Amino acid sequence: MNLALADVRHGFLRFFLTMIGVGFLVMAATGMIGLYRGIVGDALLIVDRIGADLWVVQGGRAGPFSESSAISADVDRRCAGVPGVGSVRRFAQISRQFSFEGRELRAAITGLDAPTDRGDWLTLASGRTLAAGHFEAIADESIGLRLGDRFALAHDDYTVVGTTRGMVDASGDGLMFLTVADVSAIARTRSAEEILLARAAAGATTAAAPTGSSVPQDGKISAILLTLSPGADETEVRSRLLAWGDVAVLSRADQRSLLLDQRLWRLRLQILAFTGVLMVVMSIVISLIIYMLTLEKLHQIAMLKLIGARNRVIVAMILEQSYLIGAGALGLGLLMSMLVFPHFPRRVIIAPLDFTLLSLVVGVVCGLAGLLGISRALRVRAQEVLS
Amino acid sequence: MNGGPVLAVRDATRRYASGDTVVTALDGVSFEVHAGELVAVVGPSGSGKSTLLLIAGLLEPPSAGDVRFHGARVSDPGADLDRLRDFRRRNIGFVFQKANLIPFLTAGENVALAMEIDDVPPRDARRHAERLLDGLGLGSRVGNLPTRLSGGEQQRVAIARALANDPALLLVDEPTAALDGRRGRQVIGLFRRIADERGAAIVVVTHDLRAADHFDRTIELIDGRIVDERGRGG
Numbered sequence: 210m211n212l213a214l215a216d217v218r219h220g221f222l223r224f225f226l227t228m229i230g231v232g233f234l235v236m237a238a239t240g241m242i243g244l245y246r247g248i249v250g251d252a253l254l255i256v257d258r259i260g261a262d263l264w265v266v267q268g269g270r271a272g273p274f275s276e277s278s279a280i281s282a283d284v285d286r287r288c289a290g291v292p293g294v295g296s297v298r299r300f301a302q303i304s305r306q307f308s309f310e311g312r313e314l315r316a317a318i319t320g321l322d323a324p325t326d327r328g329d330w331l332t333l334a335s336g337r338t339l340a341a342g343h344f345e346a347i348a349d350e351s352i353g354l355r356l357g358d359r360f361a362l363a364h365d366d367y368t369v370v371g372t373t374r375g376m377v378d379a380s381g382d383g384l385m386f387l388t389v390a391d392v393s394a395i396a397r398t399r400s401a402e403e404i405l406l407a408r409a410a411a412g413a414t415t416a417a418a419p420t421g422s423s424v425p426q427d428g429k430i431s432a433i434l435l436t437l438s439p440g441a442d443e444t445e446v447r448s449r450l451l452a453w454g455d456v457a458v459l460s461r462a463d464q465r466s467l468l469l470d471q472r473l474w475r476l477r478l479q480i481l482a483f484t485g486v487l488m489v490v491m492s493i494v495i496s497l498i499i500y501m502l503t504l505e506k507l508h509q510i511a512m513l514k515l516i517g518a519r520n521r522v523i524v525a526m527i528l529e530q531s532y533l534i535g536a537g538a539l540g541l542g543l544l545m546s547m548l549v550f551p552h553f554p555r556r557v558i559i560a561p562l563d564f565t566l567l568s569l570v571v572g573v574v575c576g577l578a579g580l581l582g583i584s585r586a587l588r589v590r591a592q593e594v595l596s
Numbered sequence: 597m598n599g600g601p602v603l604a605v606r607d608a609t610r611r612y613a614s615g616d617t618v619v620t621a622l623d624g625v626s627f628e629v630h631a632g633e634l635v636a637v638v639g640p641s642g643s644g645k646s647t648l649l650l651i652a653g654l655l656e657p658p659s660a661g662d663v664r665f666h667g668a669r670v671s672d673p674g675a676d677l678d679r680l681r682d683f684r685r686r687n688i689g690f691v692f693q694k695a696n697l698i699p700f701l702t703a704g705e706n707v708a709l710a711m712e713i714d715d716v717p718p719r720d721a722r723r724h725a726e727r728l729l730d731g732l733g734l735g736s737r738v739g740n741l742p743t744r745l746s747g748g749e750q751q752r753v754a755i756a757r758a759l760a761n762d763p764a765l766l767l768v769d770e771p772t773a774a775l776d777g778r779r780g781r782q783v784i785g786l787f788r789r790i791a792d793e794r795g796a797a798i799v800v801v802t803h804d805l806r807a808a809d810h811f812d813r814t815i816e817l818i819d820g821r822i823v824d825e826r827g828r829g830g
């Protein structure tokens with residue numbers, strides 16, 4: 210007979226509640242790690258999926274995600290003339306708030322350089338890619354729009370022709386894809402207030418450009434995406450582009466590192482620190498529970514010693530119980546995570562490897578907590594049965 | 597088995613240091629118990645009866661003197677008692693005032709456990725446990741948890757557990773204290789039967805001499821010394 214199992218069966222409700230309690234901690238840790246993965250995944254979504262080898266951005270800037278970037282309207286044509294450049298696409302992204310059916314919605318509006326890029330690299334949940342040159346949108350479900358919805362943005366009406374699932378920018382705003390021409394148009398429209406302020410500023414200072422920027426704002430294009438033709442030498446293309454003097458060139462790896470190590474650095478560190486705190490709390494709670502369970506059984510353990518049970522019997526009972534709680538908590542934690550996190554506003558990625566590592570940590574904690582209990586149990590003297 | 601005593605305690609002394617004073621709980625006690633013998637140990641509270649059982653049961657080492665089983669010395673002041681657990685498991689059964697059953701195991705499991713920890717296969721242990729409980733009139737209680745049993749029934753399960761490995765020596769401390777007179781007599785009668793049928797040597801510490809006629813001998817302790825030792829009817 211198995212003593213650990215018999216005890217669990219006897220006090221099942223109590224064990225179950227304990228497992229649920231620890232399960233919540235497992236769930237919180239899973240959530241933290243998943244949130245981290247989600248934020249990193251969301252931030253890198255565009256960079257990883259859009260399929261650009263090089264990003265040409267405003268000179269001296271680390272745009273367009275880490276810093277704002279605006280480039281002159283002719284850069285795309287200039288790029289196309291550089292030997293070794295395969296394809297050229299214009300890129301623009303702006304955040305906008307707009308109202309739809311009485312709700313205030315937010316979107317990270319991203320330009321697709323149609324007709325070269327109609328959004329064929331997107332994984333659509335419904336509908337189709339952009340077909341017309343204007344007034345069509347592919348909207349992420351997280352924005353709150355559905356296929357066929359018509360909404361007003363700036364001075365025009367747009368129709369949702371396709372939807373994606375789970376595509377957001379680094380701050381969690383759902384992505385909405387329009388043609389780059391539409392995005393430029395939206396970017397150019399300013400509220401009456403903005404215009405007044407800009408005029409006042411222009412009047413007060415002697416600045417030349419009415420927008421306060423030295424860079425031409427006509428197109429509001431923030432970057433040019435290049436792919437290299439097969440066999441092209443990246444360094445050479447890069448040095449030709451840089452020779453113009455008005456652009457900076459970033460590779461996909463540069464963009465990734467800018468996002469992860471600059472823009473999201475503190476957030477990542479913060480989440481990891483929280484995860485650490487949570488792990489410590491979880492370890493303490495698990496240890497306490499298992500230690501208390503052992504203390505509770507000291508009388509029985511003394512009895513076992515009295516009737517001559519070997520230490521192996523006692524050690525097995527404590528360790529098995531410890532691992533039963535750990536395994537139950539992991540199972541329940543995973544189950545609750547899978548039920549609950551999909552309803553959270555930000556993406557929580559439960560990666561199998563992460564959960565495996567978490568399970569290993571829980572396993573080690575259960576083992577150590579078990580050892581703590583065992584060290585106490587082995588100090589019990591058989592005659593304590595009589596007290 | 598030879599004809600000598602199962603248990604022989606020689607000049608056992610046990611002192612406890614409590615604070616600055618030293619309490620002598622047992623003071624040079626010697627006695628023997630033979631197979632099939634049922635011996636009572638009586639005496640006022642604090643006279644050292646329980647201490648005597650602890651020393652005979654290899655749960656405490658004597659401060660002086662020794663304990664022999666079938667003539668072989670197993671415990672003396674230098675003994676490491678934790679290492680005598682295997683010996684205890686095979687040779688000594690314990691019954692106390694409280695049954696001390698494992699609360700999350702059924703009556704049958706409590707008894708079978710004593711055999712399983714001695715490497716008896718679970719099925720055999722289970723079957724033997726049922727036989728033992730049946731013999732003690734608890735055949736219908738095998739599957740009950742201790743909380744579902746009366747005090748007397750729990751006590752009998754504890755006796756079955758003590759008998760599980762067929763020990764040569766049974767040490768019993770105040771088994772009747774929690775039972776009424778009639779049940780108390782029944783329990784002592786049970787030990788008489790066990791001594792007769794199994795040939796076990798049994799030492800029973802008791803306050804209760806209403807069942808004195810069952811005992812082969814009575815040892816009386818006062819202040820840690822044996823002051824009287826009587827045979828049956830003597």
Ligand SMILES: Nc1ncnc2c1ncn2[C@@H]1O[C@H](COP(=O)(O)OP(=O)(O)OP(=O)(O)O)[C@@H](O)[C@H]1O
Binds near residue numbers: 613640644
């Ligand atoms: N662990 C100990 N530490 C200190 N003194 C002890 C210890 N165990 C027993 N004693 C003392 O030894 C003496 C004998 O105790 P013991 O328990 O053997 O008496 P007893 O005859 O069983 O009494 P009772 O009938 O009340 O159970 C008592 O004075 C007791 O206080």
Ligand SMILES: [Mg+2]
Binds near residue numbers: 645646647
């Ligand atoms: Mg006593």
